[in-house]
Amino acid sequence: MRREPSILHLDLDAFFAAVEQRDKPSLRGRPVVVGGTGGRGVVATASYEARAFGARSAMPTAEARRLCPPGTAFLGGRFAAYRRTSDVVMALLRDLSPLVEPVSIDEAYVDLAAGGHDLSVAGLTAMATDLKARLAAATGGVTGSVGIGTSKSLAKIGSELDKPNGLTVVPAGTELAVLHPLPVRALGGVGPVTAERLAQIKVKTVGDLHRLSLVDLTSLVGQANGAGLYRLARADDDRPVVADREAKSVSAEETFARDVTDPARLAAEVDALSARVGTRLQRSGTSGRTVTLKVRRYDFSTLTRSQTLAHALDDPRQIAEVAHRLLAAVDRTGGLRLLGVGVSGLSPYAQGDLFATEAAPVVEPVADEPDVEPVPDDPRPGPAVHAWYPGQDVVHPELGAGWVWGSGLNRVTVRFEGPLTRPGPVRTLAADDPALQPGDPPDWTP
DNA sequence: TCTGGGGTCCTAGGACCC
């Protein structure tokens, strides 16, 4: 918490719908819902006119259709247009201060202390009023709600207090008076589960929360969350505004219009998702060591399977290679509703770059290296030159069929097939173990 | 015609190491 209100939070009002209404005058004053329009779509943004009928973000679009009157526009969304408009807004914020932290396409924090502003309430109010006018002019009528406070959480709460097109400055010294009457849900990090847990012990407002001991709070909602809420209830928040946060993962997923069982179709979807992820990694000049497959089954049960490799990947085919293996170990009976592929453990150097030539036992798709086999007779004077690639199929006379999980200079780790679809045991063998041989691919292959 | 898509952070158990 700072001595003066020097953190600004801007939240654009019903942003996607506002851009649509700006670009199509016939939509102005009418309910507009932007989001998935298919049978399984959900609402991304409802205009204030649509909210009057009960439409909300994250609601199934089908439900919004029931609630909203004829004449409501249901739109799929034009993300390039939203991105362009967002860029205009972020540029305006950077005129205020070099320290701007975009939270999402429609939300950002600004550190005003880094921008040399008059931090009196009157000065801040004038500055923010001017910002809102320039915002509306620059975007063609999109509005935003501004909160200014002594911390990120107070700024954010301020922007929520007066919506849409609002402006709230929370003066230093008034934080607790603003905070305590609010429902606990107003605090960042309190979602439905935490709110319910708190409600069971009659804690409904931030003021109620303030009366709980740190021990009681952490035993109720966990160490980190408890400690965080304990501080937030006291307006104790010194999180800095951070520009240029590095991404920690990149992922793509797709919910199918109808559940998919066909293995060839699933394999093709894995390839397509891997391509999207790989392309984005390559464009951003990053690569990652951990590949995660996400699966949502017909009954909405969701699981993830991941593998961390010895080296970072950004190549779509290699990502897909790993994802295919992970999918092969998942029970797909009944069909899949969603597939997702992600890469995490990102590092700023893409594989195959100039610096990787020496170290990297390059991870290659099996298909590209059909002839490579270990050479059991190799006298091997120095460090072994292994010929195993993550994802490669192998067979062992005693342990059966498996696939290479990871490989080092002298060792190879193999995951053997378990009974049914469960992953089997993992064994680490010498890379030159003559009993280990390349095997045939399992039956996921289209 | 129930329940998107893109993320972040935390927890907990097991492996492994010293």
Place this chain on the structure above:
DNA sequence: TCTGGGGTCCTAGGACCC
């Protein structure tokens, strides 16, 4: 031969955010 303790990495799941 009744069994520590800490640290890190990996995996899986879950809460939460927009």
